[in-house]
Amino acid sequence: MQLIEINKARYRRHLNLVIAGCICGLIIGSLAISQTLIGLFPDASGSHFNWNLLGVVTASVTIALLLNKYRSHDFMTEVVYVWELKQTLNKINRKMPRLKAASLKGNADALLAIHYSYAGSRLLWKLDDNTIVMDELMTQQAELDSAAEKYHLTLNADDYDASILKQF
Known part of the structure; x- marks a missing residue:
């Protein structure tokens, strides 16, 4: 998955509309369905x-199906991209202890996966205005850059492929 710069304002606007739509759909759908069923099949015990x-x-499943159906729509481009990026970063983070151990030995794939994780995290944190831990990320990035320099590697997030995680 390539890291791309996305329009933050459009992303936030579309994400907020998707969240609001899901909330409204869940409230209205669940109330309509349950009240209809209660009216058709009342329970004497109350x-x-x-x-x-x-x-x-039922409302939750319907919303999930609709989100899946319209995930390729232009309106959902940024929202789906961020969701998929978060899934990719989560896969890397689950293997981070093994990646860090391999990076200490100079494993180029491990260094590349960590670099991609840092670059993707930086992108997400900028989108979400989560700058609190950005200094810590910069420190970790500097350590990674010195390790890459030590092993004479040039790290480019565009070179990352999820298949390299299989070895860790």
């Missing part, structure tokens, strides 16, 4: 937990 649960589950 407990409608099962119908309410079925309404929430």
